[in-house]
Amino acid sequence: MPVVRVGVDLAKRVIQVHAVDAAGHVVVARALPREKFLAWCAQLPPGCTVAMETCSGAHHWARRLQEMGLRPRLLAGHFVGPYRLQGRRAKNDANDAAAICEAASRPQMHFVPVKSAEQQAVLAVHRLREGYKVERTACINRIRGLLAEFGISFAQTPEALREGLADALEDATSEMPWLARVALQRARLQWVELDCHIAWCDERIxxxxxxxxxxxxxxxxxGIGAVGASAAVATVGDFRQFKSGAQFGSWVGLAPSQNSSGGKAKLGRITRHGDTYLRTLLIQGAKSAVMTAHKRDDRISRWLVQLTARVGWQKAVVAMANKNARILWAVLAKGQRFDPDHVSSKPGGAAAAC
Incomplete structure (x- = not known):
């Protein structure tokens, strides 16, 4: 029987495939060298579904398979585990490929859209920027710790350390030896270099x-600046893949978790599912919007001021991030222009803030 669906477990050198026919019978279950994978896929019938987990290189393989006339399907890893029939203690490449193949057959399965090379290029800049920020923070903390060994301390802000570091290294009255001054000077140069890298990333964004x-x-x-807007567009691509703004907010991980039973709804903290980087940017942008809401007079800012007074600024920040996620979907999926004073009409005729 012809193959209709293939589950693929990707790896650096060996790729495990699990192919089944229309009846679900196993046709092929074998490991392939990386360089022979596309040649094997070329033998599949046009339109055949090839499912993979979202991991490093998955979008690259998906684009190559699309060029061959196949239907690549990318699944989040946490959707695959429940379909491993052998359980959690029998994890290997063959069982994972079979679980991916089975999960891809579910009619209600949520698949990850294939990103273009341009999207991944923009996201590469964002990932590098985040890495440089972590390295810069570590470099600053390292300098502070080394200075403290010689009784020198500065205020907590990086600006205070940057302004006073050069004078501290040239101060001949301190007990700092020559070798320590040279070492700290090299750390200072590393700090300057990391600032240049981050500035380059900001230019690209x-x-x-x-x-x-x-x-x-x-x-x-x-509450959404250049970095957040660039990351949202590069991460999601087509916002029409979501049915509503609520679904997009849930996908980002800003919806409350549930522990409901017996008709009693119990809501907890946000789920924190989805893309961590995008959710972090939405939260950070919402903090800025909450802290400056009293300076604006639009409908959303007035709502933020009232909400902060009622539930506190932390919950208001999460609510604002969720609202921004829903508005993002509305303006990008429907092609509308953002209006902070917009009033949306509910099906019952009642009006509410957007």
Whole structure:
């Protein structure tokens, strides 16, 4: 029987495939060298579903399979585990490929859209920027710790350390030996280099914002800047893949978790599912919007002021991040222009804030 669905477990050198026919009978279950995988896929019938977990290189293979006329399907890893019939203690490449193949057959399964090479290029800049930020923070803390060994301390802000570090290294009255001064000077140069790397990433993100109409639309929202708008557009791509703003907010992980039973709804903290980086940017942007809401007079800002007074700023920040996620979907999926004073009409005729 012809193959209709293939489950693929990707690895660096060996790729495990699990192919089944229309009746679900196993046709092929074998490991292939990486260089022979595409040649084997070329023998599959056109339109055959090839399912893979979302991991490093998955989008690359999916694009190659699309060029061959196949239907690649990417699944989040936590959706695959429950379909491993052998259980959690029998994890290997063959069982994982079979579980991926089985999970892809579910009619209600949520698949990850295949990202373009341009999307991944923009996200590469974002990932590098985050890495440089972590390295810069570590470098600053390292300098502070070494200075403290010689009785020198500065205020907590990086600006205070940057302004006083050069004078501290040249101060001949301190007990700091020559070798320590040279070592700290090299650490200072590393700090300057990391600042240059982050500035380059910011330039690339700004260029993406200027060239992408969707990113420009997203940047108009209150609490979403250039970095957040660029990351949202590059991560999601087509916002029409979500049925509603609530579904997009849930996908980002800003919806409350549930522990409901017997008709009693119990809501907890946000689920924190989805893309951690995008959710973090939405939360950070919402903090800025909450802290400056009293300076604006639009409908959303007035709502933020009242909400902060009622539930506190932390819960208001999460609520604002969820609202921004829903507005993002509305303006990018429907092609609308953001209006902070917009009033949406519910099906019953009642009006509420957007």
């Amino acid at each position: 700004t260029a993406h914002l200027k060239a992408d109409a969707q990113a420009q639309t997203a940047a108009r929202l209150i």
